[in-house]
Amino acid sequence: MKTPEASERRRRLWRLWRLAEQQVGRMQRAEAMCPGSLYLLRRRCGKPTCRCRQGELHATWVVTRSEAGRSRLYRVPQAERAAVRRLTGAYRQWQRSRAALVKAMRELLRELDALAETRMQPWPARAKAQRPAGGKEAADGPARH
Numbered sequence: 146m147k148t149p150e151a152s153e154r155r156r157r158l159w160r161l162w163r164l165a166e167q168q169v170g171r172m173q174r175a176e177a178m179c180p181g182s183l184y185l186l187r188r189r190c191g192k193p194t195c196r197c198r199q200g201e202l203h204a205t206w207v208v209t210r211s212e213a214g215r216s217r218l219y220r221v222p223q224a225e226r227a228a229v230r231r232l233t234g235a236y237r238q239w240q241r242s243r244a245a246l247v248k249a250m251r252e253l254l255r256e257l258d259a260l261a262e263t264r265m266q267p268w269p270a271r272a273k274a275q276r277p278a279g280g281k282e283a284a285d286g287p288a289r290h
């Protein structure tokens with residue numbers, strides 16, 4: 146059907162399609178990645194005479210991630226920090242793209258379903274459909290030749 150509403154839906158549909166295409170393009174890269182968040186953990190060590198008692202906290206770069214439902218924490222050696230930053234960053238980007246793709250595909254299907262609704266024609270005609278079944282009227286039965 147060529148209604149203004151349907152045209153608007155078609156525009157949205159193709160916009161969502163391009164958006165999805167963009168995300169797929171980002172997600173299919175060969176770049177290595179690794180789950181987890183890299184951050185600088187600052188804490189006290191527990192020794193009563195340590196300088197951290199005066200507020201100079203120990204700082205350690207760590208990666209946290211959930212493994213089998215449990216939160217795990219890994220120390221990241223200085224030499225590996227840049228690589229780990231790149232790996233976890235790539236994974237975060239992948240997750241963002243995936244979420245955006247799921248959202249775009251849901252909206253896309255909604256638009257397609259709504260467009261399909263506008264194409265629906267009632268058949269058989271209402272009056273005939275409501276006639277009680279079981280009669281031997283030729284008009285209601287399948288065509289016989």
Ligand SMILES: [Zn+2]
Nearest residue numbers: 189190195197
């Ligand atoms: Zn300390």
